[in-house]
Amino acid sequence: MNPVIIGNATLYLGDCLEILPTLxxxxxxxxxxxxxxxxxxxxIHGKYGNHEPQSWDESTEPLIKARRFxxxxxVQIIWGGNYxxxxxxxxxxxxxxxxxxPSMAHxxxxxxxxDKNARQISQSIAATNGERVGHPTQKPLRVMRESxxxxxxxxxxxxxxxxxxxxxxxCMNLGRKFIGIEIxxxxxxxxxxxxxxxxxxxxxxxxYEQTVPIExxxxxxxxx
Numbered sequence: 001m002n003p004v005i006i007g008n009a010t011l012y013l014g015d016c017l018e019i020l021p022t023l024x025x026x027x028x029x030x031x032x033x034x035x036x037x038x039x040x041x042x043x044i045h046g047k048y049g050n051h052e053p054q055s056w057d058e059s060t061e062p063l064i065k066a067r068r069f070x071x072x073x074x075v076q077i078i079w080g081g082n083y084x085x086x087x088x089x090x091x092x093x094x095x096x097x098x099x100x101x102p103s104m105a106h107x108x109x110x111x112x113x114x115d116k117n118a119r120q121i122s123q124s125i126a127a128t129n130g131e132r133v134g135h136p137t138q139k140p141l142r143v144m145r146e147s148x149x150x151x152x153x154x155x156x157x158x159x160x161x162x163x164x165x166x167x168x169x170x171c172m173n174l175g176r177k178f179i180g181i182e183i184x185x186x187x188x189x190x191x192x193x194x195x196x197x198x199x200x201x202x203x204x205x206x207x208y209e210q211t212v213p214i215e216x217x218x219x220x221x222x223x224x
Contacts, residue, residue: 001014001018001019001022004192006192006195006196006199007172007195007199008171008172008175008176008177008178009168009171009172009177009178009179009180009195009199010177010178010179010180011162011165011168011179011180011181011182011188011191011192011195012179012180012181012182013182013183013185013188014181014183015183016062016066016160016161016181016183017065017066019160019181020066020069020160020181021069023158023179025072025073025156026073026154026156026157026158026179027073027074027075027154027155027156027157028073028074028075028076028077028148028151028154028156028157028158029070029073029075029076029077029078029157029158029159029160030075030077030144030147030148030151030154030157030158030159030167031063031077031078031079031158031159031160031161031167032078032079032080032137032139032159032161032163032166032167033062033063033066033078033079033080033160033161034062034063034161035063035080035083035084062161063078063084063161064084066160066161069160073158075112075113075114075151075152075154076111076112076113077093077110077111077112077114077147077150077151078110078111078112079093079095079108079109079110079139079147080108080109080110081109081110081111081112082109082111084111086111087113089111089112089113089114089115090115090116090117090118091112091113091114091115091116091117091118091150092109092110092111092112092118092119093109093110093112093118093119093120093121093146093147093150094107094108094109094110094118094119094120094121095107095108095109095110095120095121095123095139095140095143096120096121096122096123097123097124097125098122098124099124099125099126100125104125107120110147112150112151114150114151116150119146119150121142121143121146123140123142123143127140128140128141128142131166133164133190133194134164134190137163138163138164138166139166139167140166141166141169141170141173143166144166144167144169144170145170145173145174147167147170148170148171148174148176154176155176155177156176156177156178156179157171157176157177157178157179158178158179158180159178159179159180159181160180160181161181161182162180162181162182162187162188162191163182163187163191164187164190164191164194165180165182165187165190165191165192165194165195166194167180168180168191168194168195169194169195169198172195172198172199173198178195
């Protein structure tokens, strides 16, 4: 349970159900949990999608059990929220994939507990090829940056299903504190490496990225 500390990131290797009760209060939970979609539980072989079957993508139980620890968290953003029984919300996020082939979903949804207008993020799959590190359900960095922006101004962000660490990389990029938990050693090591590399990038470059408006013209504003 001893965490790895990398800059403003505190990273735990282990079961989030055991670690969550020990954590301090956070401002937001922003996560992309396993939601039983079955994509990662089936082997994919190709230029950008090689992976062996991952059993964690066969059930919604991990998020259902973990969510009882989120009750006191002001902001909650859960990608794949449409797969769970969650309270009604008008503050949905959508990631639209303009170049998705017919065999893939053309968008993914995130439930939030925010009383805000829904937002759509348009981000091509091809534009993120260079980010991929071998996790079968890895989100683009920009999608997680947009999620943080939609959350308002959270200073400490928790991702109990950290995976390859994209939420943590986005937090380091935006100068936020991050707490991440991952149960798979392989992905935990990848997350540590990615977050370390982000911290080591030139400070001026990160500061420049923070000044660039996150909501770009291809964000489609949807009426609530």
